[in-house]
Amino acid sequence: MSPERLGGPSPAPRAHVVILGGGFGGLACAQALGNTDIDVIVIDRRNHNLFQPLLYQVATAALSPADISEPIRRTLGRYRNIRVMLAEVSGIDTAARAVQISDGGRVAYEHLVIATGSEYNYFGNDGWRTWAPGLKTIHEARLIRQRLLLAFEKAELSDDPLQKRALLTTVVIGGGPTGVEMAGAVSELGRFMIARDFRSLDPADLRVVLIEAGPRLLSGFPENLSDYAADYLRGIGVELRTGAPVKDIGPHHVTVGQDRIETGCVVWGAGVKASPAAGWLGVEPGPGGRVAVGPDLALPSHPEIRVIGDTALAQDADGSPLPGLAQVARQQGFYVGKALRRKLLHNQDSPPFRFRNRGNTAVIGRNAAVFDFGTWQLRGRLAWMLWAIVHVWLLVNFEKRLLVSLQWIWRYTTRQRGARVIDESTPQVPATTQRSET
């Protein structure tokens, strides 16, 4: 193939719009620019978009990684004006308007959209990451699944009652939606699995501890929903420890307050920080490392650069910062895509971004979820059904929608877990810090 086919005599690819990150925000932006004359490049270091809200189901063996990930090339393959690059961004040359790639290459842009997401924040204790993986990547979800299943297998073989009990103890750190979902799922999965599939374990020996440093679970939700979640979790046997931060995490223990908890599996879900975009741009990061943007989601100092999703510090109409949710990223992506199309094709400006709240939700167990729509709330079985419908609907691809819903329906009826695979080569150490950033 001749080099001309790569885009002309210039050695560096060049595009009207370069989008960093193929998550919800980046993909929505690309789709809004699809099948136009605008030349678009999407850069991601992963080849897939991950449906993170369901990642805890991979960690608890209900779904396979491929069920909740979509190859970026497949999503964007139908748009002939969009190219996809599997590459890692190392910096941005705002003066020359070029993105630097970690292999040394550069990609020039006219307009840049940064949608590189967030990563877990270990608050200065990055060594904990090894023992307490978060739930941001397939690798981490698979690691948690392996540790959880292996702990049960080791407990089955153990003759020592103390060791058995330690191996059957799972500690979940962080009382946000991820922690609540994970604690509920482990408690339900564990009790069912022990009763059905293990001969020398007692369901009563299963212990799930959910630790939250703040005063209550689900602090982003109204207090009555927090109380409901706490009651429900206690009812299915989850031990709650609120108001006490974690002091130490090791290979087989978590220390919280004065207590040392011996454990077989630790999951981290205690807080996120933005991708390092502020550093690339040379701007002062806001809370959580996020980059402050104006009402058009552009940098005030660089109107040709937009930042969206978890990386952006954008404000709602009332001045409050927008939360790090998939629906925010998605709406911002569509907004920026449409705004760029209007700008580049018709040279028109756009009205400021306005977030439309579709409801904030967390699932707690097999029959229970909470929904907060601002003016009204929903909880219990009806909220669970709504949660399931919404999440199936959100899965970007028809096939996945159909298959995942079939699996859910089947598992809801039979309480089976289909993805209980322990890989032959159990990964013992999570991906490096650098690799888990985006």
Add this chain to the structure above:
Amino acid sequence: MSPERLGGPSPAPRAHVVILGGGFGGLACAQALGNTDIDVIVIDRRNHNLFQPLLYQVATAALSPADISEPIRRTLGRYRNIRVMLAEVSGIDTAARAVQISDGGRVAYEHLVIATGSEYNYFGNDGWRTWAPGLKTIHEARLIRQRLLLAFEKAELSDDPLQKRALLTTVVIGGGPTGVEMAGAVSELGRFMIARDFRSLDPADLRVVLIEAGPRLLSGFPENLSDYAADYLRGIGVELRTGAPVKDIGPHHVTVGQDRIETGCVVWGAGVKASPAAGWLGVEPGPGGRVAVGPDLALPSHPEIRVIGDTALAQDADGSPLPGLAQVARQQGFYVGKALRRKLLHNQDSPPFRFRNRGNTAVIGRNAAVFDFGTWQLRGRLAWMLWAIVHVWLLVNFEKRLLVSLQWIWRYTTRQRGARVIDESTPQVPATTQRSET
């Protein structure tokens, strides 16, 4: 939990029947002993049974690992007389009638069934394993999938036409069913994926080389089916090299005869050897490391030890050795299970094992397969449909049967590949020799 619940005062577990290996043979044997008063222990170092005939579809991103694996505990959970141990066997003390576990433990048996399968044979070049993984475990299939997809991604970014072409070259070694299936699938997947999802690649640059040291493909099948397979593969663009053994394999090349082929992905499917059971038993191994057994599948020197499946060298009624097929393992497992039940419960002997040939099959492409039933043969689209029906049927679990068939139907219509996930932490080195044995 009190230690009494683990099976009495003896520190070592003891069972009437101990089955080593939870593959097709071991599971069939366990199921035949299910819900009786016979105390059964199944030992495997993996927690799942893998449906190996479809593993090439994981490697080519059509299926997820969990689609073709079944937790052993789930299959056997309904039988209250069967215990499952996730452990690695290190030896057998035939005098004391005990299995040695690699952590130092022992499991005593009255009757032992060895069903530990086979592994790929690199014919003394074990260093090749790093560059040319086989298709025996989920880990290897995932590794091949990663390398294949990453090679395409790197080719898309490359400016060098020679490097591009090398990255788009896949070499498959071994012209048996696995190699033929893999070569056909890569050729079809690659051309479709390039045309749809990549902007700077040309489908004409895709190269798939299938190497067979012997004179023809599918040597276990009649010659007319071999010819059909060769014609079909050539028709979909696979380059065949028969009669020439591989001389060297490195990270980016394969040398065959005088030619050095630069490649982005190598797959090994060139021959198997039995699990190391002959060494455990202290008997002289037969061809391929297999253990010779009598007509009742027992060791002549130790009638309380049976060997089945790929590990056994058993003879057909006409004296020819039985091939290493899932259907042989399965029939032998059921036979041994029933024979032990008859022996232990009624003290009756059983007639010798007789293999019933259900037909030998290999799939070649999206529309083509071959079937050999001994007295008659089938090939082409009808054989493909029969192959698909048989394989869906064989999947042990109802849910998987339903889901996998839905995925197949969907993909057959749309030519989509659902499982094109490149893990964030790409494994670069396959599992160690030891771990891939069973």
